[in-house]
Amino acid sequence: MTVTDEDLAVAAQNGDEQAFASLIARQYDRLFRLCFRLTGSSHEAEDLTQDICAALPAKLASYDRRARVTTWLYRVAVNASHDRRRKQQTHGRAADGWGDWELNRQAVIAENQTRADWLVAAMAQLPVDLRDTLALVLDDLTHAEAGDILGISEGTVSWRLSEARKHLKSLKEKEGVA
Template structure:
């Protein structure tokens, strides 16, 4: 380690200079804070584990950006808070995608009777679709693009997008007549 005092600023400076031991010491010092803050904000230990791991990777790539204008702990906490906000956005986005997929398929409940909010079956069903069907489902239901926009992105006719969505609905179990 480059600096024997072991203070946060010294560890950051050494880590910025490429000292892996200093970066490791910095992570060890602050890991409990990172994980604890994520757990408090998200309310799930498993999600906090994932967020803490992501934050550690982020710190490795962003340590050079720390300019010392705030305390190291403040900077790290900001990164954790941003990671938690991103996690919540992804979760809301996925929940919305699941609900839109259910509407797309004409389902109010999963074929096995579970509530659509239990997204495991929908994620699994969409993952099993042929890639051509999955692409249009994700673009139209997930990204809320028009059929014309999805067609332009995929380089296919708008009518093909409509047909593939129809087939996806049938395969997802929402079109009993097909």
């Protein structure tokens, strides 16, 4: 007597692991071919087929013998394919926003680097006393600390910074830098 796929499915529903293994062995290639047609990729088809087989023990509870196992299994595969496609589209939409965010982040980094490069070049054109004072303050020293290092008063540090700003502003205007 030949055991049908439907008999194997019912036995697998009742916990017969051998019946489940036999059912998978009979249907795997057919299921893979359908998944390949649904996805268009052998890699995706293999993943989808494996996912379906892994979920099949739980899904077998919904099999009720009103349809052939192959018909029921095809419905499971089509639904799994649709679910995977929806998940990929949702992931793709979410990733699009991150792509824009990363592009904006990279633009800000590039703009900051351009400004820093301009400042380094502009500082080279300042008189030495103004450049030294500006360098110390840009390195997060207070006016008092910079004055101590340079051997000048805090007020002189403030005046030198003011002069350095005037020179830098003049250079920006000459170069048309924003």
